[in-house]
Amino acid sequence: MNERLSDRTAAACLRAAVAAPSIHNTQPWRFRFDGTAFDLFTDPRRALGAIDPDGRGLHISIGAAACNLRVALAAEGWATRIERPGPGGGAARITPVARLGTSPATLALAGAIARRRTNREPFSDAAVPAAVLDALRRAAAADGIRLVVLDPVRRGAVLALTGAADAWQRADPRYRSELAAWTTGHAERRDGVPATVFGPRSTTSAIALRDFGLQLTGADRDTARFETHPRLVVLHSRGDDPGRWLDAGRALERVLLTAAVHGLAAQPMTQALEVAHLRRLLAPPGGRWFPQMILRVGYGRPVSAGPRRPLRDVLLNAPGVALPLRSTAFSRGEPVAAGRRHQR
Ligand SMILES: Cc1cc2nc3c(=O)[nH]c(=O)nc-3n(C[C@H](O)[C@H](O)[C@H](O)COP(=O)(O)O)c2cc1C
Known part of the structure; x- marks a missing residue:
């Protein structure tokens, strides 16, 4: 990788990861960014022994966070490589490998990260095309x-x-x-x-x-x-x-x-x-x-966003890297990367 990902972009992309859905909103993840790669770790303290004894839902949640991280990086123009399990001992490592430019489809997906939410309202009878x-x-x-x-x-x-x-x-x-x-x-x-x-x-x-x-x-x-x-x-x-x-x-x-x-x-x-x-x-x-x-x-009426933990709670320290944590809680009204914003 010739060009380095800025700490600011890394922090924004990690906030996108944290916006992912998770089983019972346990947010069972931790992240480490060492300046070149992101390691994703499971957080066993947040496992659900009654409904998820094998950790299947926990891994699905980590996978969803990995998707958001990659989409947010792609919207910033970065192609990424994903390794599983991560060589750093985590569930996965995501490495930005090259500057590619971005596409309208990627920007639209990234723009949806902050708007997506689980909708527990009745849906209309309208057919889905x-x-x-x-x-x-x-x-x-x-x-x-x-x-x-x-x-x-x-x-x-x-x-x-x-x-x-x-x-x-x-x-x-x-x-x-x-x-x-x-x-x-x-x-x-x-x-x-x-x-x-x-x-x-x-x-x-x-x-x-x-x-x-x-x-x-x-x-x-x-x-x-x-x-x-x-x-x-x-x-x-x-x-x-x-x-x-x-x-x-x-x-x-x-x-x-x-x-x-x-x-x-x-x-x-x-x-x-x-x-x-x-x-x-x-x-x-x-x-x-x-x-x-x-x-x-x-098709349902709009719903509120569920809460998210601030980045400082989910980051594991990497020596020599100090990500900007000023914006503590992820605001789910705010786009995480440039992208079209739609109202549901
Ligand atoms: C593996 C998994 C299972 C889930 N199961 C349910 C479910 O049975 N019912 C439900 O209403 N939401 C379910 N959810 C959605 C989560 O409760 C939701 O993602 C979480 O509360 C965060 O809210 P958000 O999706 O609006 O950001 C599930 C999510 C995941 C990842």
Whole structure:
């Protein structure tokens, strides 16, 4: 690399990484920038023992952060190399390798990083154009992941398994206390899921969305009818190990950013993937492809952003490198790299 990445750009790109989605907004990542490369580490203190004992969701979250980091670097004109696991002992290393210039498509994706958010509102009945679904498929395929748009039969099966998984989880005291640990005490917290983004409780029995306000009584919650025939897509990886989970996370975020560019809202709904015997039922025949993510997509009203920890909380020191940490919390209204801004 002839030209050096400035510390300022490195910090901006790390803020983009931190804007990634993560399971229960645990933000289970740490980063080190040594002046030439970024190392991404898992943070085992933020693992979810009840719903994610193998760390699959944790790795998907790290993969999503890796995607944002690369997209933000690409929007700054940097081509990157990714190594997994990272030679520095982390989950991955991302190295800016060459100045390339950037494209309108990359700028649009980077511009969506700050606007993307999980939407837990009902979606309208408007059809999602085939061209947009194709764009989502291509986004997933860029990381070797297969995105399947469910037909009505498979949708019914996935909704039934999701309902079963949701009931199973609600009945588990470990699930309930883990959920409570990540959804309460929010005035000062910069992680977890605050009540402002729980979304309304569904009165539509056909669709079991994760209820982040499980501990709240009915009187504290809005209710709403959700779509009876939600548009669902499932991401599958070829293989089922930490490397594939990282790929699935990168693909997930590229899909979510692509959706945001097209004004499409999305919500992961992963209960059926968190109960091992139900997840097995979702695997396609043949034994080669494994389900990693279920998304509900559609058109919904705008929602608030969830909190993020400041960069200083997720950075591991690298000798001789002092990144500008002046802007403490990532403002999710602010674009992280030059890019078009859209309103959802
Ligand atoms: C692996 C994984 C699983 C998730 N599962 C769900 C889910 O079942 N229901 C849900 O509403 N959100 C789910 N999410 C979304 C996270 O809760 C969300 O990313 C996090 O709270 C941060 O909010 P944001 O996406 O709006 O930035 C999941 C995210 C990931 C990465």
